[in-house]
Amino acid sequence: MKKLFALFALVGLVAAVTGCDTTSKQSRNAVGLYSIGDYTAAANVLAPEAQKKDEHFVLNNLRYGSAALAAGQLENAENAFLAAYEVMNGVKTNDGGRTMGAVLVFEGVKVWKGEPFERAMAHYYLGLVYLIKNDYENARAAFQNSVFKLRDYAEDAKKEGGADKFTAAESSFALGYYGLGLCNLRLNKLELADQNFELAVKYDPRLKQLVEDTKKPGTNTLVFVDYGSGPRREARGWYNEESVFGPTPAQEGPLPPVVVTANGQTLNFDKGRYATTDTLALAQEGKWQDIDTIRKTKAVIGTGMMAAGTGVAAYALSQGDSGTALVGLGILAAGALVSASSQADTRSWEMLPRTVYVVPATLPPGEQEITVQVGGATPQTLKANLHSGTKNGAKADNVLYFRVLAPHANYRPVQK
Numbered sequence: 001m002k003k004l005f006a007l008f009a010l011v012g013l014v015a016a017v018t019g020c021d022t023t024s025k026q027s028r029n030a031v032g033l034y035s036i037g038d039y040t041a042a043a044n045v046l047a048p049e050a051q052k053k054d055e056h057f058v059l060n061n062l063r064y065g066s067a068a069l070a071a072g073q074l075e076n077a078e079n080a081f082l083a084a085y086e087v088m089n090g091v092k093t094n095d096g097g098r099t100m101g102a103v104l105v106f107e108g109v110k111v112w113k114g115e116p117f118e119r120a121m122a123h124y125y126l127g128l129v130y131l132i133k134n135d136y137e138n139a140r141a142a143f144q145n146s147v148f149k150l151r152d153y154a155e156d157a158k159k160e161g162g163a164d165k166f167t168a169a170e171s172s173f174a175l176g177y178y179g180l181g182l183c184n185l186r187l188n189k190l191e192l193a194d195q196n197f198e199l200a201v202k203y204d205p206r207l208k209q210l211v212e213d214t215k216k217p218g219t220n221t222l223v224f225v226d227y228g229s230g231p232r233r234e235a236r237g238w239y240n241e242e243s244v245f246g247p248t249p250a251q252e253g254p255l256p257p258v259v260v261t262a263n264g265q266t267l268n269f270d271k272g273r274y275a276t277t278d279t280l281a282l283a284q285e286g287k288w289q290d291i292d293t294i295r296k297t298k299a300v301i302g303t304g305m306m307a308a309g310t311g312v313a314a315y316a317l318s319q320g321d322s323g324t325a326l327v328g329l330g331i332l333a334a335g336a337l338v339s340a341s342s343q344a345d346t347r348s349w350e351m352l353p354r355t356v357y358v359v360p361a362t363l364p365p366g367e368q369e370i371t372v373q374v375g376g377a378t379p380q381t382l383k384a385n386l387h388s389g390t391k392n393g394a395k396a397d398n399v400l401y402f403r404v405l406a407p408h409a410n411y412r413p414v415q416k
Contacts, residue, residue, distance in 0.1 A: 021241075023347060024049065027060060030067065031350045035229075036406055039070035050080055058084045059112045059347055062122055066351035069125065070226075070403040072133060081126040088113050088122060089145070099274025115245075115289050117282040117350050120146045120173045124356075127179050128224060134396040140183035146176035150287040169287055174204035175276040175356060182214060182222075186395050191293060209273040210358055218362040220389025221398040223260050223267070225359070227374045228406050230352030231283035243346055258357040262368045267361040274357045353403075363398070371402060376407040396406035 012349035027049050049056070065080035113119065127142035143222040150169045181196035197211045213219065231245040255278065257271035268274060282288045358373070365388045371381040386398045 003047070023056070027056070027063060029384070030063060034063075034067050034070070034351055035405070037403075039067050039403070040073075042172040043067035043071050043073060047076070050083070055111050055182045056347075057111060058087050058114070059349060061087075061126075062114075062349050063351055065125060066349075069129065069401060074129060078126070078129045078133075080199045081122065081129060081250075084122055085126050085142070085145075086363045087111065088119055088402040093214065110268070112345070112347050114349060115283070116148075116150055117288040118352070119278060120148070120171070120176060120282075120288075121279065121349070121352055124173075124175055124179065127176075127183075128399075129403070131182070131222070131397070132399045132401065134391060134399075136183045136186045139182060140187070143176050143179035143183060147171040147173050147180070151290075161181075172203040172287075173277070174200045175209055175234075177203065178210065178214075178276060179243075180209060181211065185215065186397070202368050204276065206273050207276060209270050210276070210360065213360040216360070218389075219360045219397075221361040221363045221386060221400070223361065223370065223400045223402070224370065225258055225260075225357040225372050225374065225402045226353035226355075226402055227258070227357060227377070227404045228257075228354030230279040230350075230354055231348070232350065233346045235346050245280075245289075245348075247280060248284055249278055249280045252354070255355050256377075258359065258374045260361070261363065261373075262363055266367075275355045276358055278355055279352050280354055372402045372404060374404045377404050378407070380404060 026045055030042040030045040030049070033039075033045065043064060046060060046067055049060045050064040052060070061080040061084040065077045065084065068074075068076035068080060114122065123142050123146035127139045127146065130142060132138035148171060149193070150171055151167075177196045177200035181193045181200060184190070184193035184196060197215070199209055200207045214222075231247070233243050233245055235243055253276045255272075258268070258274055259271055260267045299383050363386055367383060367385050369381060369383050371379050373379045380402050381401070382400070384398065384400055387396070389398070390396055
């Protein structure tokens with residue numbers, strides 16, 4: 001009987017297991033610091049975490065890159081985004097033992113590479129760092145990688161768990177196409193620039209004004225503004241085997257307008273047309289998500305094993321056959337373990353903004369006080385020493401970056 005009670009206890013323990021997020025305490029603390037605008041402290045906490053060669057390597061480097069960029073640590077941001085970029089694009093990262101481990105244990109053992117929308121944003125940020133450095137060749141390569149082909153899964157694939165039932169779809173990442181257009185424009189590849197700008201406007205007509213302003217001959221300054229919070233991932237399902245992203249754009253409401261001023265003069269009068277993406281919307285689209293059949297398959301198998309084990313144990317106990325009852329409870333316990341191991345990986349890139357505003361401008365060289373106001377958020381100001389818009393005889397933009405949190409957060413100006 002002691003064995004029976006032990007097995008019952010094991011089943012109860014397994015049933016208590018919840019969704020899987022293996023983020024370390026240090027990384028959680030860094031996310032908290034970032035959320036209140038203490039970017040330097042967040043970067044300091046994340047720096048050693050980003051060096052660890054584990055399943056969090058990509059995610060911690062993206063977190064570190066976000067914090068370093070907002071703190072004005074450009075070289076650290078570049079190194080972090082580049083490290084994540086190299087692993088994301090490695091074809092063998094999740095092969096062999098790590099993928100097998102996902103089947104035998106839980107998904108958190110895999111190297112996190114993010115959902116397609118997170119990967120697109122990761123490539124974009126690497127491109128942005130190169131834009132700030134006026135390295136248009138490397139920026140173009142990063143933006144090119146941000147518009148990778150997507151997988152548009154059929155409805156029956158989602159129901160049956162058929163991961164191979166998809167059609168390849170062209171990327172609709174308008175921000176990536178805009179970046180490509182800008183780089184080709186500065187590299188004097190005008191035909192390619194026009195093609196990419198056309199794709200940007202095709203996938204997001206709001207970018208028409210942005211493209212027109214960018215192409216003006218006198219444009220020498222680009223103000224990039226990250227605003228708000230991106231989607232967060234939560235577990236769903238009986239065994240937390242599925243995950244969903246939220247909130248939705250409808251829950252958060254429309255994107256607020258952005259106003260950028262230089263020495264008190266407004267740079268953008270058409271205030272609603274400089275948002276280039278909405279990560280909350282991307283996270284709700286099937287083609288911007290990965291389909292994962294491992295979790296559902298394991299949950300279904302585990303439930304079946306638990307039902308079978310319960311039946312065997314109940315019948316054997318009614319017949320006074322403790323040996324067979326132990327076998328039944330063993331099957332039940334094994335099924336519970338399989339079901340519990342189907343927990344969804346709820347890790348996500350918490351530093352993502354909801355949107356990226358880009359405001360082009362023509363400004364004279366010298367010191368300028370640039371102020372950014374987004375909706376009801378606290379205005380942010382930085383003093384920048386601008387150049388004329390050329391370096392070594394070639395066109396080179398002044399690229400400024402701001403991070404604006406939601407209105408309820410505490411703020412500190414982004415120092416560059």
